[in-house]
Each structure stands twice: as C-alpha cells, then as structure tokens.
Amino acid sequence: MALRESAKLFRGLSSFTSRWTASSAPNQFFAAAALQTRSSTTTAYDIGSSTNIKWHEGSVSREAREEMLNQKGCILWFTGLSGSGKSTVAYTLEHALKAEGKLAHVLDGDNIRHGLNNNLGFSAADREENIRRIGEVSKLFSTCGVITLVSFISPYIKDRDAVRAKVDAGEFIEVYMKIPVSVCEDRDPKGLYKAARAGKIKGFTGIDDPYEEPENAELVLEVSKEDGVLAPPEKMAGEILQYLKTNGYLGK
Numbered sequence: 311m312a313l314r315e316s317a318k319l320f321r322g323l324s325s326f327t328s329r330w331t332a333s334s335a336p337n338q339f340f341a342a343a344a345l346q347t348r349s350s351t352t353t354a355y356d357i358g359s360s361t362n363i364k365w366h367e368g369s370v371s372r373e374a375r376e377e378m379l380n381q382k383g384c385i386l387w388f389t390g391l392s393g394s395g396k397s398t399v400a401y402t403l404e405h406a407l408k409a410e411g412k413l414a415h416v417l418d419g420d421n422i423r424h425g426l427n428n429n430l431g432f433s434a435a436d437r438e439e440n441i442r443r444i445g446e447v448s449k450l451f452s453t454c455g456v457i458t459l460v461s462f463i464s465p466y467i468k469d470r471d472a473v474r475a476k477v478d479a480g481e482f483i484e485v486y487m488k489i490p491v492s493v494c495e496d497r498d499p500k501g502l503y504k505a506a507r508a509g510k511i512k513g514f515t516g517i518d519d520p521y522e523e524p525e526n527a528e529l530v531l532e533v534s535k536e537d538g539v540l541a542p543p544e545k546m547a548g549e550i551l552q553y554l555k556t557n558g559y560l561g562k
C-alpha cells in the first residue's frame with residue numbers, strides 16, 4: 311500500500327503537471343424512469359463490502375506502456391446537458407487523435423447504459439453509481455495509456471470530483487460543454503426535451519433535474535464571447551487537441 315501511494319505521489323509530481331438506438335431505447339427508458347426514486351440519501355449499492363482482499367501490483371509499469379504508445383494516458387471528462395455536443399466532439403476528437411497516431415477510446419453514457427450500467431436509472435443515487443463505475447473504468451483505460459474520452463452528463467460536482475480525486479494530478483481533464491439549455495432543447499435530436507416538457511419523462515436534466523456547472527474545468531467550450539457564434543465540433547475538437555499537445559500528453 312505504501313509503495314503504491316508513494317509511486318502515485320511520484321507520478322503526480324514527476325509525470326505531467328449514443329448512442330440511443332431509436333428502436334429499443336424508448337421502452338427501456340420509460341420503464342427505468344417509472345422505477346426510479348428521487349431520493350439522494352439512500353443507495354441501493356453495497357459499496358466497499360469486499361473483505362480479505364489484497365492489492366497486487368503488476369510489474370509492467372504504466373510508464374512502460376506509455377512509452378510504448380508515445381502518449382500519456384489521461385481522462386478527458388466531457389460533462390454537460392443532453393444535446394450539448396459531448397459525444398459529437400468526443401468522437402470527432404477520437405478521429406483527430408487517430409490521425410496523429412494516438413490511441414483514444416470513447417466511453418459514452420448512452421452506450422454504457424446499454425451494458426455495464428443497464429441496471430441504473432436516473433435518480434441521484436443511480437447517477438452517482440453510474441459515474442463511480444465509469445470513473446473506475448476510465449481509470450483502467452487511462453492506466454493502460456489510452457487517451458480516454460468520457461461522455462456523460464455527470465450532473466453533480468461531487469461525483470465528478472470523486473473521479474478526479476482517484477487519479478494522478480493532471481490525469482483528469484474536465485471539459486465543460488457550456489451550451490445553454492435553450493440551444494440543447496432546440497437541437498433535441500432524440501426528442502427527449504419535448505417528452506420532458508410534456509411530462510412524459512420525469513427528472514430530466516436541465517428541465518426538472520439539476521445540473522451543477524463545473525467550477526474549475528480545464529476546458530470550457532461555449533459560444534464565442536466576441537461574436538456569439540458557436541464553433542463547429544471540428545474546431546472544438548481542435549482546441550482540445552491543442553491542449554493535449556501543449557501540455558505534453560501526446561509525447562514527442
């Protein structure tokens with residue numbers, strides 16, 4: 311344990327400063343929405359009850375994997391309202407990274423909720439568990455050296471910060487898609503805002519469920535303050551790519 315902690319500290323100091331398928335999803339969604347509870351004080355998940363377990367340190371280091379890939383593993387955590395462009399920008403960035411010969415992978419909320427997290431709804435407790443699990447998964451990817459693009463609404467500051475706290479300094483890069491709810495609602499690619507306004511979906515983020523804005527995001531993508539224009543996804547992805555280059559994530 312001590313070795314792990316000091317290795318982690320050393321790394322922290324020395325390293326670097328949906329898709330919603332129209333055919334099946336609606337029924338699943340309405341069933342999940344009907345079942346969800348609105349309580350944030352209880353959780354159905356028995357977290358941390360494993361006993362008699364011991365951490366086993368591997369002997370191939372993370373640094374060796376990163377050297378092999380010529381990149382730093384990291385987590386680009388896209389957060390924002392439904393329809394804010396998280397997935398579009400994440401997938402566009404994945405292509406841009408591939409073109410640079412870099413290994414990236416997108417973990418998308420809608421997709422993960424089809425499998426690993428298909429037992430979770432949208433109560434505060436379920437959203438917390440959703441983010442906890444994907445935080446652990448993204449940490450595994452990042453430890454493998456992969457540039458991990460995570461696209462989840464992740465509406466609560468404490469849940470996002472809990473993921474940040476689990477990884478090394480500089481490993482978690484929060485990307486806030488700061489797009490007003492009015493714009494997201496105009497886009498409404500899945501018709502979910504319309505359904506929420508009609509009262510067919512309860513607890514929809516931005517309508518009758520909270521979204522807590524990041525306070526210290528590394529990157530904020532928003533409408534230009536100069537001309538009021540929203541950049542296309544390619545330009546937003548380019549801005550993130552530049553951040554990764556400037557901050558030494560993409561190797562030599």
Ligand SMILES: Nc1ncnc2c1ncn2[C@@H]1O[C@H](COP(=O)(O)OS(=O)(=O)O)[C@@H](OP(=O)(O)O)[C@H]1O
Nearest residue numbers: 328392393419432437440462463464465513514515
């Ligand atoms: N009640 C409610 N509120 C918000 N979003 C809802 C809801 N019900 C279903 N959806 C669809 O689920 C996608 C969000 O899943 P996430 O796992 O990213 O949500 S969260 O991080 O747990 O809040 C979200 O996908 P995106 O539009 O890609 O964000 C919606 O399509």
Ligand SMILES: Nc1ncnc2c1ncn2[C@@H]1O[C@H](COP(=O)(O)OP(=O)(O)O)[C@@H](O)[C@H]1O
Nearest residue numbers: 391392393394395396397398497499541542543
């Ligand atoms: N920068 C942008 N400018 C204009 N439209 C965008 C932009 N980014 C995404 N979109 C559009 O907005 C809609 C929602 O994008 P999506 O990536 O699915 O959002 P999210 O993953 O946050 O729900 C899509 O129709 C997409 O084409």
